[in-house]
Amino acid sequence: MLETRNLTSGYGAITVLWDVSLTFRQGALTAIVGPNGAGKTTLLRALTGLLPYSGEILMDGKPLKGKGQSKGSAKTWDLAAQGLVMVPEGRLVFRDMSVEENLCLGAYPERCRADLAANLERMYAFFPRLKERRRQLAGSLSGGEAQMVAMGRGLMAKPRILLIDEPSLGLAPVIVNEVFDIIRRLKGEGTTIVLIEQNTRIALSVADDVHLMRSGKVILSEKAAGIDLDRLHDLYFAREGTTEGASR
Template identity: 60%
Template sequence: MLDINNVRAGYGAINVLWDVSLNVASGEVTTIVGPNGAGKTTLLRAIMGLVPLERGQIVFGGAPSGGAPSGGAPSGGASLAGVPTWDMARRGIAMVPEGRMIFRDMSIEENLLLGAFAKTRRAGAARQLEEVYALFPLLKERRALPAGTLSGGQAQMLALGRGLMSAPQLMLIDEPSLGLAPVMVQEVFAILERLKAAGRTIVLVEQNTHMALRLADQVYLMQGGKVTFAARAKEVDVEALHDMYFAR
């Protein structure tokens, strides 16, 4: 569903990603692990068009997750080069950013509605809201309260809910467990498990390799702006992964 080929990108004169290639299959959880500064967030930003590509390409498309291709159209996919970030939601990609980025003074429901792009806002926002509220009953209970009243774990649920509001084909989720108490980490992963069971396609950046490996179908290790290891998750031994992780 997403093909990243030899992507080189960074911030102005500072290059961060060095010929990164990876592949995200429809209906799977692809996890990207790696130490601080490896370029994981930069890669997600490059997919979203927030960081321009120096070289390489990113191709997105094919059959929607969980559904058969319609009308005989080939699952060719389209390059995301030059696609503005604001158009990603309409194209089916949503990012749940590192640090959650919720608006504390706006209500929980207003935060959720920000995730619905214009067309959905008119046509399907109410239905999307109900779906999100079914997944997160607490957000429904508190929908009129300022988002700033939520705990860290609840704020992460809100960030995930906002990502779901555009009914994305592909979700990019950056370190959802960061800074959370163990019980909330479990809860976040339980939600991710449910999204996976529902057939969603997810790219998950995580430092919690134990939890990420249990959830994932495919694993990539990034170090120093490069992909240094790739494997099917069920074939990966977490201790061996940690050895690679901490070796240079």
């Protein structure tokens, strides 16, 4: 389980996240939705050791720590080694490396190296198109293929908790469906998933829990099954007649 308590973070003098307290349940898919600039990516950066923060981040009830560190925030690679892995926004791939080299980089944590070949075959079973293009430079892939490489690379690190930032961004609907089929499969395998997504409909179709962020704060937290999409959209777009955090 992953948890934040009063997480405050940002960039230098600019505070973006304000007192964010969230629980990501084990084995569940938690969707975080919200408009541009809400702080969704910033939250994932703080969770993965890329930004300093105040407050607490707990994994399995213990504050996140790096290997051998008695204090100080954990490093991103240590967290990946512990199974906390992010698939970044904008499908960042190493453009001058092949598809297969990109995937293998994901297996950097020591615990992933012994069965790298088998794990690679598992990725190719997930994404058959990547097998066909295994020797192609990642920079020449289509957007959908690059998203698959970014996800495959994250999965090569055998995540216990997978953080996925806007996988649908800029993709055609048919490719979005393919990507979400994979996310459903991962969920079915018991991976704890935190999904950042602006497409609320598709997010709700896979999520167990939903949080709405706006202006660096969580303004709505609900089970996906019980959520009223109109109310969610009212709060999302800050439509007139609604108040932040208001309940009916």
